Structure formats: structure tokens, C-alpha cells
Amino acid sequence: MNAATxxxxxxxxxxxxxxxxxxQAPVHVLEDCSFRIEPGKLTVxxxxxxxxxxxxxxxxxxxxxxxxxxxxxxxxxxxxxGPDRIMVFQETALWPWMxxxxxxxxxPLARKSVSRKEVTQKALELLRKFGLSEFKDKYPGQxxxxxxxxxxxxxxxxxxxxxxVLDEPFRGLDVMTRExxxxxxIKLFEETRLTTVFITSELEEAIFLADRILxxxxxxxxxVSSLEVDxxxxxxxxxxxxxxxxxxxxxxxxxxxxxxMQQAD
Amino acid sequence: xxxxxxxxxxxxxMWAGYTGAVVLWYASVKWLPIESFNRLPxxxxxxxxxxNPNPAFxxxxxxxxxxxHILYSVYRATSAFALAVLLGVPLGILMGWNRTFxxxxxxxxxxxxxxxxxxxxxxxxxxxxxxxxxxxxxxFLVAFFATVMNTYVGVKSIDPDYFRAAASLGSKPRDVLRHxxxxxxxxxxxxxxQIAMGAAWFSLAAxxxxxxxxxxxxxxxxxxxxxxxxxxxxxxxxxGIAGFISSAGIRVxxxxxxxxxxxSFGLKG
Ligand SMILES: Nc1ncnc2c1ncn2[C@@H]1O[C@H](COP(=O)(O)OP(=O)(O)O)[C@@H](O)[C@H]1O
Ligand SMILES: [Mg+2]
Numbered sequence: 437m438n439a440a441t442x443x444x445x446x447x448x449x450x451x452x453x454x455x456x457x458x459x460q461a462p463v464h465v466l467e468d469c470s471f472r473i474e475p476g477k478l479t480v481x482x483x484x485x486x487x488x489x490x491x492x493x494x495x496x497x498x499x500x501x502x503x504x505x506x507x508x509x510x511x512x513x514x515x516x517x518g519p520d521r522i523m524v525f526q527e528t529a530l531w532p533w534m535x536x537x538x539x540x541x542x543x544p545l546a547r548k549s550v551s552r553k554e555v556t557q558k559a560l561e562l563l564r565k566f567g568l569s570e571f572k573d574k575y576p577g578q579x580x581x582x583x584x585x586x587x588x589x590x591x592x593x594x595x596x597x598x599x600x601v602l603d604e605p606f607r608g609l610d611v612m613t614r615e616x617x618x619x620x621x622i623k624l625f626e627e628t629r630l631t632t633v634f635i636t637s638e639l640e641e642a643i644f645l646a647d648r649i650l651x652x653x654x655x656x657x658x659x660v661s662s663l664e665v666d667x668x669x670x671x672x673x674x675x676x677x678x679x680x681x682x683x684x685x686x687x688x689x690x691x692x693x694x695x696x697m698q699q700a701d
Numbered sequence: 702x703x704x705x706x707x708x709x710x711x712x713x714x715m716w717a718g719y720t721g722a723v724v725l726w727y728a729s730v731k732w733l734p735i736e737s738f739n740r741l742p743x744x745x746x747x748x749x750x751x752x753n754p755n756p757a758f759x760x761x762x763x764x765x766x767x768x769x770h771i772l773y774s775v776y777r778a779t780s781a782f783a784l785a786v787l788l789g790v791p792l793g794i795l796m797g798w799n800r801t802f803x804x805x806x807x808x809x810x811x812x813x814x815x816x817x818x819x820x821x822x823x824x825x826x827x828x829x830x831x832x833x834x835x836x837x838x839x840x841f842l843v844a845f846f847a848t849v850m851n852t853y854v855g856v857k858s859i860d861p862d863y864f865r866a867a868a869s870l871g872s873k874p875r876d877v878l879r880h881x882x883x884x885x886x887x888x889x890x891x892x893x894x895q896i897a898m899g900a901a902w903f904s905l906a907a908x909x910x911x912x913x914x915x916x917x918x919x920x921x922x923x924x925x926x927x928x929x930x931x932x933x934x935x936x937x938x939x940x941g942i943a944g945f946i947s948s949a950g951i952r953v954x955x956x957x958x959x960x961x962x963x964x965s966f967g968l969k970g
Contacts (some may be wrong), residue, residue: 458908497865497869498869499865499868499869516868517865517868517869518869518871519869519870519871521869522869522870523865523869525861525862525865525866527862529860529862529863529865529866531863531881531884531958532878533884533885533887534880534884534960534961535960542867542870542872542880543870543872546867546870546871546872546876546880547871547872548868548872568935574964575961575964577962577964577966579959585787595870595871661917
């Protein structure tokens with residue numbers, strides 16, 4: 437893809453968010469959270485568990501509204517969910533009652549954007565690319581964790597979104613599968629250069645994948661630090677042994693450490 | 702290998718259970734020193750009567766009347782059940798889908814549901830033209846509440862991410878209903894139908910005892926009035942068989958509609 441077609445810039449300004457629950461004090465999750473997601477870049481958002489990462493992801497995707505502040509995509513305020521900003525959920529959201537292929541073609545068919553024949557064709561291509569051809573008529577319950585995640589990526593990509601929001605997509609996978617998925621995913625990103633917000637709580641995963649890492653503080657949370665990851669692309673696991681990787685890791689650890697010290701105070 | 706061994710074991714346990722029940726029956730009727738028990742027929746007498754071309758009390762598998770009673774009961778149970786499904790599933794879905802509607806409906810359902818079905822009988826007879834409809838209505842009522850409640854719970858228990866995913870992919874309410882709500886609630890709906898069918902037979906038998914000219918419940922009650930013990934037991938056993946067949950039928954249909962569950966749980970990895 438060339439630079440001219442790149443779009444999917446997100447500008448987030450002054451988000452504040454509380455959760456209100458009956459008979460409980462409101463939970464203050466986000467406080468004056470502002471940042472920018474560059475088009476065509478892979479931005480990783482990192483933070484400890486419970487700091488509000490999923491909440492942020494839901495707001496970016498338009499599923500929930502912030503109490504204050506705004507998200508703009510390519511200059512337009514985000515009003516609700518839509519196929520130009522697709523989220524891959526923390527837990528699998530493949531519909532267990534549809535086969536893998538049915539899951540993938542659902543979006544385009546629901547929007548009636550193309551004919552069934554055309555979508556199915558496209559779905560089969562994606563499945564081949566994702567190494568799932570043999571599983572096209574299986575149900576999600578018959579897939580392994582890694583295969584489910586790949587099927588979800590296919591389900592999202594078939595809609596040609598401008599932004600992908602991935603909420604800890606590889607959490608819960610075993611270490612081997614996780615590394616395979618990371619390698620797999622980085623290839624996919626480097627091929628498509630789709631604007632991506634990737635949420636994780638793992639530092640190594642963050643550095644390996646990111647162009648930029650945004651670190652969230654503790655709740656009520658904002659972006660407390662931003663790190664450029666200037667490791668060369670295309671990346672392989674070899675970068676994990678490079679000098680620069682270790683420097684970045686050290687820098688990140690310092691930020692995370694001082695952040696957790698502040699919490700202890 | 703292992704599975705078939707298990708199956709066999711289960712099969713034998715089941716037969717041991719049946720045999721035990723019959724022995725217990727025989728023993729309590731023949732050997733217990735309680736007079737009222739001794740008047741009851743033993744298993745052999747019942748079977749003899751049931752399969753006798755010339756039954757002592759007029760009801761056996763060779764008498765047309767037996768089938769008239771069965772047909773009446775089956776007809777009532779089926780039509781009450783069908784009505785319950787036709788009205789209960791859409792109502793349950795609406796309640797699960799739309800909060801405002803739920804607020805109205807749950808007040809009504811919550812108010813009417815605790816009324817025991819038999820308490821409706823007198824009112825139903827007075828309201829409806831003819832006893833037939835009254836009996837069906839009472840049967841319908843319990844089946845209806847079981848269907849509504851389980852359908853509602855089914856819709857509510859669908860993971861919100863399934864709705865979010867559908868919304869983000871740009872689906873319209875019709876797609877959400879057809880591809881998310883109905884299949885997502887189906888397991889619970891079928892649990893509801895099983896319960897509804899059981900409840901339908903239960904209240905049908907009771908309704909027929911109170912107000913009917915035909916049907917298995919009526920047969921049992923009439924035999925009671927005439928002190929025809931074997932016929933009572935025949936009526937009871939026939940009700941049991943009918944209930945068993947209908948609930949097996951629902952299970953088979955559910956499994957066919959929810960193949961994804963069988964496949965998902967059957968095959969791992
Ligand atoms: N729907 C909700 N209602 C009330 N509190 C919530 C809700 N969702 C999340 N929270 C709370 O908000 C905080 C942030 O949650 P979340 O965004 O899921 O964090 P993370 O994804 O970083 O673990 C947590 O304390 C969580 O308990
Ligand atoms: Mg989360």
C-alpha cells in the first residue's frame with residue numbers, strides 16, 4: 437500500500453469515563469486521556485490489568501461513549517460502532533453457531549455490500565492465507581485458540597476496515613502459540629499497514645510489534661508516556677537479541693517501574 | 702472403545718433400575734402388611750389387563766376406547782404446547798431484546814405466573830365456551846410461562862460481545878434477530894420447551910380429572926371412582942410413555958437444530 441491510501445488517523449482528546457453501578461461508588465476509569473494514533477502505524481497501548489485498556493478500546497470502537505472528550509477519525513467524530521473500525525475482542529466473539537466461513541462472510545452480507553458469491557470467494561482466499569482452509573466448514577468450538585484468533589482476524593479484515601483495535605488478542609494462548617501468532621500477525625501488519633491499536637499487558641510483545649508504545653497509568657488513567665520503537669521492519673524474533681531492543685526495554689521498564697511506585701505511595 | 706463400554710454400563714444400570722422398581726412394586730403390594738397396599742394390583746395383573754383382548758375393566762390395547770382417550774390427551778397437549786411455543790418464544794425474545802417492553806411484560810408475567818394452573822380451572826370453564834377449550838387453556842398456561850421465562854433468560858445470557866460484533870459489522874436488527882438472538886437463545890429455548898412439555902402433561906392430566914369427558918386423566922379418575930385398579934395404573938403408565946416420547950422428540954429436534962453444540966463439545970482441538 438502506498439502512503440496516499442493511508443487513512444484511519446484517530447485523534448483522542450480529553451477522555452473521561454466513569455462506570456456507574458447501582459449501590460456502588462462510581463468507578464473512575466479514564467481521566468483526561470489524550471493521544472493520537474498515526475495512520476498506517478501499529479500503536480501498542482500498554483497498562484496493568486484493570487487500568488482501563490478495554491474501556492479505551494470500547495470507546496475507540498464506538499461501543500461505549502466517554503463522559504467527556506472525543507474521538508475523531510480522519511477528522512470526523514466517532515458516533516458509534518461501524519465497519520471502518522473493527523475491534524477484535526479479548527474473548528472470542530466468533531459466533532459459535534456459525535461455521536468459520538459463515539462467521540467471516542457475515543459482515544459484508546449483513547451490509548449487502550457485495551454478492552454472496554464474491555464474499556465467499558474472498559473469504560476462501562483469506563482462509564487460505566490464514567492457514568484455515570481445512571477448517572472452513574468447522575464450528576469455532578472445534579478450533580484451537582490460535583486458529584480462533586486467526587479466524588477473527590479474517591472476519592475483521594474482510595470488511596477492509598481503516599482501523600483495527602485488538603484488545604489483548606493473544607491473551608490466554610500458550611507461550612508457543614502466542615509466539616507463532618505474534619510472528620504471524622506482524623507479517624500481516626507489515627503487508628497491510630493497516631492502522632492498528634494493539635492492546636497488551638506484555639512488554640516483550642509490545643516492543644516486538646510496535647511502532648509506538650503508549651503506556652497507561654493506573655486508574656483513573658491517562659497516557660503517561662509514549663515510546664518510539666524504531667526497530668527495523670520487517671521484523672523477526674531476531675530483533676529481541678539486538679542492542680536497540682534492550683535499550684527500549686530498559687527505558688520502558690523505567691517508566692513502568694516509576695508508575696507502579698507512584699501507585700504504592 | 703471406552704465410549705461403548707460406558708454405554709453398555711449405562712444400559713445395564715438402566716435395566717437394573719427398571720427391574721428393581723418392578724420388584725419393589727411387587728414386594729410392596731404382595732408382602733407389606735398394609736391392607737390398602739394389598740388391594741393394589743401387582744405388575745403381572747396390570748400387564749395381563751393391558752394386553753388382554755377381553756379386559757376385565759374394559760380398557761386394554763385391544764379396545765378402541767383406549768385410543769380415543771390417548772388421542773384426546775395427545776391432541777390437547779399438542780395444541781396447548783404449540784400455542785405456548787408460538788406465543789411464548791416471540792414474547793420471551795421481545796422481553797429479552799427490549800427493556801421497555803420487558804418492563805411492561807415482566808410485571809404481568811410476574812403477577813400471573815405464581816398462580817397454580819389448577820386454580821385457573823373454574824375461571825377458565827366460566828370464561829371459555831366449552832370445557833374443551835378450558836382444559837387446553839389451563840394446559841397452555843403453564844407451558845407458556847415456562848417457554849417465556851426460559852426464552853427470556855436465553856436472550857439475556859447471550860454474551861454482549863456477540864451483539865457488539867454484529868453491530869460493528871453493520872448488521873440491521875433483522876440480522877441480529879436471525880443470526881444472533883435466535884441461535885444464541887436456542888439452547889435455553891429448548892430447555893424451556895422440555896420443561897413446558899412436562900408441565901403441559903402434568904396440568905393436562907389434572908385438568909382432565911376435574912373437567913373432561915375423555916382423555917387419560919379422565920380415564921384414571923373414572924377408574925378411581927369405579928375402583929378399577931389395573932385401569933388406573935394403565936392410564937398412569939400411558940401418560941408416562943406419552944410424556945417420555947414427547948420430551949424425547951423435543952430433544953431430537955433440539956439436537957438437529959443445534960448441531961454446532963454437539964460438534965463443538967464432541968470434538969476437541
Ligand atoms: N461495565 C462495567 N461496569 C463497572 N465497572 C467496570 C465495567 N467495565 C469495567 N469496569 C471497571 O473499570 C476498570 C477498568 O476495566 P477495563 O477497562 O476492563 O480494564 P483492563 O482492560 O485494563 O483490564 C476496572 O476496575 C473494572 O472493574
Ligand atoms: Mg481488558
